[in-house]
Amino acid sequence: MTRILGVRAGPRLYLALLLLWVAGCSSPPPDKKITDENSLVQISWNQVAKVLPQDIELATWADALETSAGYYAGQDPDTPIRFGQKVFRAATMVDACKELAHAARTLAPAEFQAYLKKNYLLFHSVGSDPQGEVMVTAYFEPLLKGSLTQTKTFTHPIYRRPSDLIEVDLSQWSADFKDKRIIGRLEKGRMLPYFDRARIDQEKVLKGKNLELAWVDDFVDLFFLHIQGSGRLQLPDGSTLRVGYAATNGQPYRSIGSLLIEENQISRENMSLPALRQWLKENPKQRDRVLFSNPSYVFFRKLEGPALGNIGVPLTAERSMATDAQLFPKGAPGLLYVTFPEFANDGVTVTNWKPTLRFTVNQDTGGAIKGAGRVDYFMGYGDKAMRTAGIMKQKGSSLYFIAPRPDDEPKSMFQWVRDFLNL
Helix, strand or coil: CCCCCCCCCCHHHHHHHHHHHHHHHHCCCCCCCCCCCCCEEEECHHHCCCCHHHCCCCHHHHHHHHHHHHHHHCCCCCCEEEECCEEEEHHHHHHHHHHHHHHHHHCCHHHHHHHHHHHEEEEEECCCCCCCCEEEEEEEECEEEEECCCCCCCCEEEECCCCCCEEEEHHHCCHHHCCCEEEEEEECCEEEECCCHHHHHHCCCCCCCCCEEEEECCHHHHHHHHHHCEEEEECCCCCEEEEEEEEECCCCCCCHHHHHHHCCCCCCCCCCHHHHHHHHHHCHHHHHHHHCCCCCCEEEEEECCCCECCCCCECCCCCEEECCCCCCCCCCEEEEEEEEEEECCCCCCEEEEEEEEEEEEEEECCCCCCCCCEEEEEEEECHHHHHHHHHCEEEEEEEEEEEECCCCCCCCHHHHHHHHHCC
């Protein structure tokens, strides 16, 4: 988000220079590792005041907040929820999300903005560079043709979580391993990595173990279902089966888009989901080599309701987002400043990219969503969601998080200076 600050010479200029120096000191230096303790920096609401009115239809955001309140209610009340240097209790976040949802539903836009400034703190992601830049991609819930039985048409299995898949939570041994885990399998008393994509789909190592949840007709569609993490299957009788993430094989995620860019098959500027699909269609002999270059594999389960995020709550279209779970507070409300495409009447041609501020909730994560400078935004289900998600790779975006303001919290000198300068 670019802003131009006009500050007169004199005491205000001195204070501005002091503030910039302090702000520089509050961001981690380029060579410092980004952790959950320094990934967010508290800032003034005045920094986003001009764009807050862009998002005023907040009913769906309130819905998402209420699901996050349910997530926090399921935690131990004293579970720490970290926003950079500040830590809140899960019990506090339950109340914060409920109250924020109520205010979003009932207050007029101007009243709601005043309510936010008075009762909540704002934190800015340090991003991937000193300016806090974030790249935003998007994902959606795809529709595939599927069957509950294997046929000549439906030959590619969607697997359930295997019983021999083992996950070890390393934080039980040391706090240094918070949110770290090992995924693998036991063989002759040894812990080994679980089978990669090629072993599963090419060598069929899981065949005959009664793990098939369903079958689909298109191998490329199945691959992208793994990337999205959830989807819908249109069954031959006209009914729909929803499937969602159950587990991963623990292998590292490797982007096939990055591979094709490195091989000069698709330019970085032209890389998109439609471009990937077109290249795979035009190069069938290289399909398996490219798809198997990503060893990460997802196992699914049947969903009775909507798609779920990594915290086990339903995802809300154009409100839920996925971030690095090791850096940012799970379930927390946030803001995302990003450009979205506007389409012509044909629904395909992009006529404009519109800068937009959206109230969001952090309810998911992903294998490719790593670091303080990455966000994946959930677009929902349908053609528009698919078209938008397929072309989103918006650099220069900004990510913010919202936390409750403690009743007895005094303003720091830093906050007083920011408010004085109206920054």
